[in-house]
Amino acid sequence: MWTLAIELAYWQQTAIKLVVVALVIPTAALILGYVFLMKMMSFMQSRLGPMEAGPYGTLQLLADGVKFLQKEDVFPRRADRYVFALAPVVVLVSTFLLYVVLPMGPDAVVSSLDAGLFFVLAVASLSVIGVLMAGWGSANKYALMGGMRAAGQLIAYELPLVLAAIGVVIQAGTLDLNKIVLAQANGELFGWGGMGFPYILTQFLGFAIFLVAVQAELTQPPFDMPVAESEIVGGYQVEYTGFRFLFFFMGEFGTAFAFAGIASVLFLGGWYVPGLDPASGWFNLIGPFVMFIKIMAVSALIFWFRFTFPRLREDQLQKLAWKVLIPLALLNIVVTGVLKVLV
Amino acid sequence: MSVTEREQRAFIAAAAADARVNVELETEGMTLNIGPQHPATHGTLRIIARLDGEQVVAAEPVMGYMHRGYEKLAEVRTYPQVTTLINRIDWLGSFANEVPFILAAEQLMEVEVPPRAAWIRTILFELSRLANIALFLGDMGVQLGALTPVFFAFRDREFVLNQIEAVTGGRFHPNFDRIGGLKDDLPKGWIEETRGVMVKMRTFCDELEDLLMGNEIFEARTRGVGVIPADIALSYGLSGANLRASGVDWDMRRDNPCGLVYDQLDWKVWTHPDGDSFARYWVRLQETREATYMVEQMLDGLPAGPVMAKVPVIIKVPAGEAYVATENPLGVMGYYVVSKGDLGPFRVKIRSASFNNISVTPWVMRGVYVPDVITILASLYFILGDIDR
Numbered sequence: 091m092w093t094l095a096i097e098l099a100y101w102q103q104t105a106i107k108l109v110v111v112a113l114v115i116p117t118a119a120l121i122l123g124y125v126f127l128m129k130m131m132s133f134m135q136s137r138l139g140p141m142e143a144g145p146y147g148t149l150q151l152l153a154d155g156v157k158f159l160q161k162e163d164v165f166p167r168r169a170d171r172y173v174f175a176l177a178p179v180v181v182l183v184s185t186f187l188l189y190v191v192l193p194m195g196p197d198a199v200v201s202s203l204d205a206g207l208f209f210v211l212a213v214a215s216l217s218v219i220g221v222l223m224a225g226w227g228s229a230n231k232y233a234l235m236g237g238m239r240a241a242g243q244l245i246a247y248e249l250p251l252v253l254a255a256i257g258v259v260i261q262a263g264t265l266d267l268n269k270i271v272l273a274q275a276n277g278e279l280f281g282w283g284g285m286g287f288p289y290i291l292t293q294f295l296g297f298a299i300f301l302v303a304v305q306a307e308l309t310q311p312p313f314d315m316p317v318a319e320s321e322i323v324g325g326y327q328v329e330y331t332g333f334r335f336l337f338f339f340m341g342e343f344g345t346a347f348a349f350a351g352i353a354s355v356l357f358l359g360g361w362y363v364p365g366l367d368p369a370s371g372w373f374n375l376i377g378p379f380v381m382f383i384k385i386m387a388v389s390a391l392i393f394w395f396r397f398t399f400p401r402l403r404e405d406q407l408q409k410l411a412w413k414v415l416i417p418l419a420l421l422n423i424v425v426t427g428v429l430k431v432l433v
Numbered sequence: 434m435s436v437t438e439r440e441q442r443a444f445i446a447a448a449a450a451d452a453r454v455n456v457e458l459e460t461e462g463m464t465l466n467i468g469p470q471h472p473a474t475h476g477t478l479r480i481i482a483r484l485d486g487e488q489v490v491a492a493e494p495v496m497g498y499m500h501r502g503y504e505k506l507a508e509v510r511t512y513p514q515v516t517t518l519i520n521r522i523d524w525l526g527s528f529a530n531e532v533p534f535i536l537a538a539e540q541l542m543e544v545e546v547p548p549r550a551a552w553i554r555t556i557l558f559e560l561s562r563l564a565n566i567a568l569f570l571g572d573m574g575v576q577l578g579a580l581t582p583v584f585f586a587f588r589d590r591e592f593v594l595n596q597i598e599a600v601t602g603g604r605f606h607p608n609f610d611r612i613g614g615l616k617d618d619l620p621k622g623w624i625e626e627t628r629g630v631m632v633k634m635r636t637f638c639d640e641l642e643d644l645l646m647g648n649e650i651f652e653a654r655t656r657g658v659g660v661i662p663a664d665i666a667l668s669y670g671l672s673g674a675n676l677r678a679s680g681v682d683w684d685m686r687r688d689n690p691c692g693l694v695y696d697q698l699d700w701k702v703w704t705h706p707d708g709d710s711f712a713r714y715w716v717r718l719q720e721t722r723e724a725t726y727m728v729e730q731m732l733d734g735l736p737a738g739p740v741m742a743k744v745p746v747i748i749k750v751p752a753g754e755a756y757v758a759t760e761n762p763l764g765v766m767g768y769y770v771v772s773k774g775d776l777g778p779f780r781v782k783i784r785s786a787s788f789n790n791i792s793v794t795p796w797v798m799r800g801v802y803v804p805d806v807i808t809i810l811a812s813l814y815f816i817l818g819d820i821d822r
């Protein structure tokens with residue numbers, strides 16, 4: 091079978107990867123923002139959403155982006171200028187780092203790390219620092235409350251996120267994201283090979299906990315207390331205007347895209363489709379499309395929750411994390427571990 | 434030094450150390466101005482909240498940012514002109530604002546309204562209740578973070594507004610009520626259309642019962658939050674659904690219909706014993722549904738005849754005083770009209786429901802969390818124009 095093999099120098103590869111990552115995040119944010127935030131939400135609420143800019147309003151977010159760039163860059167008088175200015179960048183950098191290890195095909199990955207999953211979960215929590223900086227640096231009471239809420243929430247939900255992923259790691263026996271995909275591709279479905287074995291079948295509880303924790307990590311309803319427009323008027327984002335606000339927006343939707351990608355790698359079989367040889371180089375071509383479809387499916391779930399549920403209160407959120415999600419995740423780990431040893 | 438003395442000294446030293454630590458750890462409170470520009474106050478209400486972390490130690494509402502002086506303005510206008518002003522008090526259910534004032538003027542003039550006018554008046558009164566409370570039912574979701582219900586509310590409220598517009602010509606400010614009756618009769622085909630709208634409104638209520646009230650997060654956020662016992666509710670002068678949600682069975686429509694035809698209808702006053710935010714939402718939802726049934730009954734029993742009594746072209750109200758209160762969408766609304774026999778009233782005192790309803794906030798907002806402040810404000814349901822007039 092003919093395999094796809096292109097040899098490139100190291101600097102060429104690096105340049106390509108940099109361009110791809112720099113393009114992917116705004117594109118991902120645009121796609122999610124348009125498809126879900128604008129269209130799906132509008133249809134759920136029996137309205138049309140944007141229809142004027144471009145066919146069916148597809149260019150609305152580009153128009154919004156241009157509008158954001160034109161706006162004045164406002165600093166509050168009492169703000170801690172450097173912290174205030176740096177905060178959106180920190181949030182966006184944490185989003186960028188998430189894409190580094192996200193595998194779109196056997197070789198279509200920026201950097202395949204042995205501890206890829208560990209890396210993802212570690213850099214995901216970097217955004218907390220940016221959010222705290224934004225909350226503190228704005229010198230605004232609402233922003234401060236939002237920052238504090240975000241810190242408490244993100245730390246509480248980091249734990250179920252990690253614990254839910256551990257079930258998959260036990261089953262696959264590796265932390266490398268690409269090897270996790272391969273383990274699912276080569277797995278047997280009730281002794282029937284060639285179909286692959288997505289871990290959602292055995293790790294359904296883990297998948298559910300992972301999605302809930304991701305929802306909280308993204309600070310989306312029902313866990314959107316850090317921004318909570320009706321309570322603290324946007325929380326840590328309240329003083330940001332123009333392109334700094336755009337950074338937060340891109341960070342939020344870029345992270346949503348990345349986490350949906352990680353969820354599809356861990357639980358839905360990543361870039362693999364049943365019926366093809368996982369070793370085939372063709373997956374470098376069709377892998378990104380397969381991943382894209384899976385990511386959109388997971389994102390649809392995430393955003394569906396977002397538009398349906400009311401917001402929890404801060405104490406109820408912590409109770410949910412510590413009393414429900416973490417014990418369930420631990421139970422999942424125990425059961426997975428015992429079965430792994432026995433079977 | 435005896436042992437007991439040493440123990441005593443150790444105890445004193447430990448207590449002093451504790452006290453020092455406590456002073457060091459004691460955090461300063463924070464004063465948070467919620468409003469006047471805040472999305473949850475849907476207007477310009479300001480709440481000064483003294484916070485300890487996320488907990489509210491004391492909250493005080495500040496009103497008056499939207500005071501427009503309607504009571505004083507009414508003194509320099511003729512009676513027919515006053516209705517254009519008072520339309521704008523509770524801008525979501527405008528027609529209901531006109532009715533008590535007109536009733537008071539009619540009482541002074543001793544005018545008998547033709548039966549058909551009284552029935553249509555009551556129909557429009559209930560339609561404005563639907564237009565008003567439907568928005569509350571969706572808006573509560575927005576305040577709690579659920580974006581979708583409010584769009585359903587705006588969508589279905591539009592049908593009711595269309596019906597009001599078809600009769601009166603005005604969607605928000607009908608200015609349709611006249612001393613002695615109504616400006617016009619119903620347009621052709623209106624009765625059948627309204628029946629369809631009532632069915633739609635009931636479907637809307639069912640939808641929200643599923644989407645919002647049946648949601649576990651909604652229950653967790655509203656149950657036991659902002660509990661107002663019956664005696665507190667009465668002593669603060671709460672009225673309307675806020676009072677009935679505290680278990681007080683009191684409704685001006687049944688207890689004192691004065692000129693409206695509620696006593697000829699078959700309907701029920703809904704109460705809830707809990708007095709919390711959930712109860713207030715529940716009572717309003719039931720009342721919306723009840724209102725649709727009432728409108729259907731009135732459409733069935735609508736008598737024929739004129740819609741205007743014989744009144745002089747230039748209206749002069751004889752000297753005297755009258756107070757008429759009706760059960761408006763937000764609660765009891767009353768007008769105390771003093772006439773000296775002129776073209777316009779000598780003095781008008783307006784008793785609006787939201788002013789009293791919001792005055793309970795300092796009592797009910799002690800020790801709650803910041804998100805609960807929003808829940809309580811949303812569930813008490815005020816209109817800024819109704820607070821400040």
